[in-house]
Amino acid sequence: MWAQHRIELAPRPRGFHLVTDEVLRGVPELGEVRVGLLHLLIQHTSASLTLNENASPDVRRDFETWVNASVPEEFAWTHTLEGPDDMPAHVKASLMGPSLTLPVRDGRPALGTWQGIYLCEHRDRGGSRAVVATLHGEG
Amino acid sequence: MWAQHRIELAPRPRGFHLVTDEVLRGVPELGEVRVGLLHLLIQHTSASLTLNENASPDVRRDFETWVNASVPEEFAWTHTLEGPDDMPAHVKASLMGPSLTLPVRDGRPALGTWQGIYLCEHRDRGGSRAVVATLHGEG
Amino acid sequence: MWAQHRIELAPRPRGFHLVTDEVLRGVPELGEVRVGLLHLLIQHTSASLTLNENASPDVRRDFETWVNASVPEEFAWTHTLEGPDDMPAHVKASLMGPSLTLPVRDGRPALGTWQGIYLCEHRDRGGSRAVVATLHGEG
Numbered sequence: 001m002w003a004q005h006r007i008e009l010a011p012r013p014r015g016f017h018l019v020t021d022e023v024l025r026g027v028p029e030l031g032e033v034r035v036g037l038l039h040l041l042i043q044h045t046s047a048s049l050t051l052n053e054n055a056s057p058d059v060r061r062d063f064e065t066w067v068n069a070s071v072p073e074e075f076a077w078t079h080t081l082e083g084p085d086d087m088p089a090h091v092k093a094s095l096m097g098p099s100l101t102l103p104v105r106d107g108r109p110a111l112g113t114w115q116g117i118y119l120c121e122h123r124d125r126g127g128s129r130a131v132v133a134t135l136h137g138e139g
Numbered sequence: 140m141w142a143q144h145r146i147e148l149a150p151r152p153r154g155f156h157l158v159t160d161e162v163l164r165g166v167p168e169l170g171e172v173r174v175g176l177l178h179l180l181i182q183h184t185s186a187s188l189t190l191n192e193n194a195s196p197d198v199r200r201d202f203e204t205w206v207n208a209s210v211p212e213e214f215a216w217t218h219t220l221e222g223p224d225d226m227p228a229h230v231k232a233s234l235m236g237p238s239l240t241l242p243v244r245d246g247r248p249a250l251g252t253w254q255g256i257y258l259c260e261h262r263d264r265g266g267s268r269a270v271v272a273t274l275h276g277e278g
Numbered sequence: 279m280w281a282q283h284r285i286e287l288a289p290r291p292r293g294f295h296l297v298t299d300e301v302l303r304g305v306p307e308l309g310e311v312r313v314g315l316l317h318l319l320i321q322h323t324s325a326s327l328t329l330n331e332n333a334s335p336d337v338r339r340d341f342e343t344w345v346n347a348s349v350p351e352e353f354a355w356t357h358t359l360e361g362p363d364d365m366p367a368h369v370k371a372s373l374m375g376p377s378l379t380l381p382v383r384d385g386r387p388a389l390g391t392w393q394g395i396y397l398c399e400h401r402d403r404g405g406s407r408a409v410v411a412t413l414h415g416e417g
C-alpha cells in the first residue's frame with residue numbers, strides 16, 4: 001500500500017525542535033503497515049530534518065550553538081539580499097539534509113530508543129513548514 | 140512499477156550545479172507514476188547530491204566558498220597521493236551526501252517551489268558523473 | 279518482496295570503519311532481487327552511516343581527524359553529563375546522517391567501484407551498534 005500526505009508543521013523559532021509526534025499524527029495509515037518505509041521530505045531550502053536525541057533540550061540547544069559557529073552569519077557571503085540569516089540557512093539545510101527515510105515495523109517507525117525527528121529551523125522567522133510524507137509497505 | 144536507469148551527467152567544473160532537468164530527463168517513466176518515490180545515488184566518493192535553492196547562482200557560489208573554508212586543502216591530511224583536492228572532496232561528499240530520495244506525485248517530483256537538485260562537484264577535474272535513478276510507485 | 283532484519287554490528291573503536299560485507303551478510307535475500315532498494319538505519323544518536331572510499335585506511339583516518347577538528351570536544355557545550363565525547367558525537371551523527379538508501383540491481387547494491395559503507399563510531403566506547411535493514415524490490 002501507498003499513502004502520501006502533506007503535513008503543515010506549526011511555525012517554530014530558529015533552532016532544533018522535536019516533532020516526532022506531530023509528524024506521525026500526519027500519517028494515519030502507519031498502523032496498517034507491518035513492514036515498510038516512511039519517507040519525509042521538507043519542501044524548503046532553509047529548514048531541514050534530522051534524527052537525534054529525543055530526551056534532553058540541552059542537546060537541541062547545543063546543535064543550534066554549533067551550527068551557528070560553523071556556518072556563521074559573518075562570512076564572505078554574496079547572496080545577502082534576503083537577510084543575514086538566509087544564506088547560512090541554505091548551507092545548514094544541506095548539512096542536515098532535506099529528508100529522512102525510516103523503517104516501519106508493526107505499525108510504527110523502527111527507531112532506536114533515543115531517536116526522535118528534529119525539525120531544524122534555520123531562519124529567524126521561517127513560518128510554517130511543509131513536509132511530504134510518503135508511506136509504503138505491506139499490511 | 141519499478142524502473143532503474145544509469146544517468147551520465149555532463150562533466151562540470153568544481154562547484155555546485157543545478158541538474159534537476161538533466162536528471163529528470165533520464166527517468167522517462169516518471170510521468171506514469173501517480174504516487175511513489177524517486178531515489179538517486181551518485182556512484183562516486185568525491186561528488187555528491189543535495190537539494191537547495193534553484194534560482195540564484197549566488198547561492199551555489201556561496202556553497203562552494205563555505206565548503207572550501209570548512210574542509211580546506213591545507214589541513215593535517217595524510218591521504219594526499221591523489222592531489223590536494225582529493226581528500227577534501229571525500230569529506231565534502233559525505234557532508235552533502237551521496238543520495239536523494241524524492242516523493243513523486245502525479246508524474247513529477249513533489250519538490251518545494253524553490254528546491255532543485257544540485258550536483259556538488261568536489262574535484263578540480265571530476266569528469267562525467269554517474270547517477271543511478273530508481274523509480275518506484277503506482278500508476 | 280519485502281525483507282527486514284536487525285543487524286548487530288561488532289563493537290569498534292571511535293573512528294570510521296568499512297562495514298560493507300558485515301552489513302550485506304545480514305540481508306540474505308539480497309540475491310533474489312533484480313531491481314529494488316536497500317535501506318539502512320542505525321538506531322543510535324552517536325554513530326552514523328555514510329558511503330565513501332573503500333580502499334585506503336588513510337581516508338578513514340583523515341575523516342576522523344577532520345570531524346574532530348570541526349566538532350571539537352572543547353566547545354560551548356551545555357550537554358556534558360555523559361562525557362566530553364557525547365555531545366560532539368550527537369552533532370557528528372547528524373552531519374554524516376543516520377541512514378543510507380542503496381539501489382539494488384541483479385542481486386547486489388549498485389555502488390560505484392570505490393564506494394563502501396562506513397560505520398562512523400563517534401563515541402569512545404560505543405559498543406555494538408544496531409542497524410535495521412529493509413530490502414524491497416522485485417525478483
